[in-house]
Amino acid sequence: AVASATNNSIWFDPGPVNQYVFQRTPSGGLVADFTDSGTWLQLPVPGNPDSGSGLTSLGYPDPANADAMTPHAYYTQDGALSETYMASSGWTSQTLAGNPEAGSAIVASAESAGPDVFYFGAGGVLSEATDSTGTWTASALSGPATSQPGSLAIADTATGPELFYLSKGNALIAETNVAGTWVWAPVITPSGVAAGSPLSAVSTGSEQAEVFFVDGSGHLAAARMLSIVGLATQLPGTPAASGGLASTSYLVGSSQSTVAGPTTMGQDVYYLDSAGQPQVDYTTSPGGSWQTASLPGTGTSIAGADSFQFPGQPSSLYLTASNQLSLDQASSPSGTWSPVALPTAPSTWANQIVLYAATPADEATALSIAAAAGLPASDVTTSFYDAWIDVENYNEYLVISIGDAATIALYYNACGWANPTDGGYTAGSTPFSIQYPPLDSVPGVANADNFETGDAANSSQTDALATDLVDYAASGTFPAGVTLSNLPEFNWSPPDVCEGSPN
Numbered sequence: 001a002v003a004s005a006t007n008n009s010i011w012f013d014p015g016p017v018n019q020y021v022f023q024r025t026p027s028g029g030l031v032a033d034f035t036d037s038g039t040w041l042q043l044p045v046p047g048n049p050d051s052g053s054g055l056t057s058l059g060y061p062d063p064a065n066a067d068a069m070t071p072h073a074y075y076t077q078d079g080a081l082s083e084t085y086m087a088s089s090g091w092t093s094q095t096l097a098g099n100p101e102a103g104s105a106i107v108a109s110a111e112s113a114g115p116d117v118f119y120f121g122a123g124g125v126l127s128e129a130t131d132s133t134g135t136w137t138a139s140a141l142s143g144p145a146t147s148q149p150g151s152l153a154i155a156d157t158a159t160g161p162e163l164f165y166l167s168k169g170n171a172l173i174a175e176t177n178v179a180g181t182w183v184w185a186p187v188i189t190p191s192g193v194a195a196g197s198p199l200s201a202v203s204t205g206s207e208q209a210e211v212f213f214v215d216g217s218g219h220l221a222a223a224r225m226l227s228i229v230g231l232a233t234q235l236p237g238t239p240a241a242s243g244g245l246a247s248t249s250y251l252v253g254s255s256q257s258t259v260a261g262p263t264t265m266g267q268d269v270y271y272l273d274s275a276g277q278p279q280v281d282y283t284t285s286p287g288g289s290w291q292t293a294s295l296p297g298t299g300t301s302i303a304g305a306d307s308f309q310f311p312g313q314p315s316s317l318y319l320t321a322s323n324q325l326s327l328d329q330a331s332s333p334s335g336t337w338s339p340v341a342l343p344t345a346p347s348t349w350a351n352q353i354v355l356y357a358a359t360p361a362d363e364a365t366a367l368s369i370a371a372a373a374g375l376p377a378s379d380v381t382t383s384f385y386d387a388w389i390d391v392e393n394y395n396e397y398l399v400i401s402i403g404d405a406a407t408i409a410l411y412y413n414a415c416g417w418a419n420p421t422d423g424g425y426t427a428g429s430t431p432f433s434i435q436y437p438p439l440d441s442v443p444g445v446a447n448a449d450n451f452e453t454g455d456a457a458n459s460s461q462t463d464a465l466a467t468d469l470v471d472y473a474a475s476g477t478f479p480a481g482v483t484l485s486n487l488p489e490f491n492w493s494p495p496d497v498c499e500g501s502p503n
Helices: 360-372 384-392 404-411 459-475
Strands: 002-006 017-024 030-035 040-045 055-062 068-077 080-087 090-095 107-111 114-120 126-132 135-140 152-157 160-166 172-178 181-186 200-205 208-214 220-226 229-234 246-251 265-272 278-283 291-294 301-307 315-321 324-330 338-340 353-356 398-402 450-454
Touching: 002 068, 002 301, 017 055, 017 068, 017 301, 017 315, 030 068, 040 090, 055 107, 055 114, 068 114, 080 114, 107 152, 107 160, 114 152, 114 160, 152 208, 172 208, 200 246, 200 265, 220 265, 246 315, 265 301, 278 315, 353 360, 353 384, 353 404, 353 459, 360 398, 360 459, 384 398, 384 404, 398 404, 398 459, 404 450, 450 459
Parallel strands: 002 055, 152 200, 246 301, 353 398, 398 450
Antiparallel strands: 002 017, 017 030, 030 040, 055 068, 068 080, 080 090, 107 114, 114 126, 126 135, 152 160, 160 172, 172 181, 200 208, 208 220, 220 229, 246 265, 265 278, 278 291, 301 315, 315 324, 324 338
């Protein structure tokens, strides 16, 4: 369940893409592995999905959250369709309309009127829960019922979602909304469909979709949908009997658009081979020939995949084994794949405190202060780029600048260092403000784009100020003898001069 959302905390100039990977914990809770295109955090979030519940997610501009790009996870809890999402006040959860049957997959689409969530209800009937201006309603769709509720896939097209599932007779069914009415048709599969085959689907054009499955001979197969008529063809590769499928569309080339129009989108589908090795079949253009590549990761099942729609962002495959996620990434499916380390346990508050230093001396000070406060050395960064991203992610990080150079960088960017807004801010300008009073939590929406400055008006007190701020952030209390009233004065107007290094 992977949700990607551009960070639009600066509304006119989105930063890097944030990604949330939701997973059920062994104890039954819910966590989100989060990255801001830099470090990873694993954050416990509300929700207790039922055992065997499907789990999916969306990132979309949520009217209930000031139209901010908002991650949502959908699952079944106590037999009822439920969601967890990032509200303006933090993570929250709620019960929605609809009651998925046990073991039902859940898929979702963000429509202009609101999100639609699809699942199998009582008797294996395909059903839909719809949000219209904050009110959820559930209804059954047309089409034959299923006895394999775990096999359900969705592809988004310009005309709406295309759904695919297996009927009780193990026929592959396509269902779409035509002028407000859901209609269905069987997909022609010359070799049949493997019983209980996993399904994955993806958009291949403005009104086209493609569904991937394992056919009756055990081969990977795809059916390209034209309207609601589809014919299956075999692809390279023989997926393992279990392990799942995941597919995406990905950006081909180095730019998003040209004078002649949008650039080409390729498609890819991921699976495990009979030896358990992850593989990808991909094409570099709709209707093009399929190629195959092996990935380095290991796992017992495919947890999800994502391909960013922005130049320079990677393709990602998430695997799971023994309740632990792992990640393989590459610049494109044909590129060199590399493993990326993910958190192995929920992060603590200490992991969300960032000490930013822009000179070697201030880095040494920051490391010393972090150690004294019981914070890990990994909380200290010397990267202006990463510190900028972390300040933008005010629901995940509290950033404290250590010393004059770091404060100048985040307050003015006096040196004109490269930053994630890709030219949106030049030398002498940033979107950030100094936070007061000090915090022992993330700034949140109320203090969006704020950072704390460990730079005292009296330079001889800078180390003391930085120490006091870090101690308070870590423990919620100032050192003995220090109060808010006698805290060293901040340097509210640091000099607008270039100091330090961007990394």
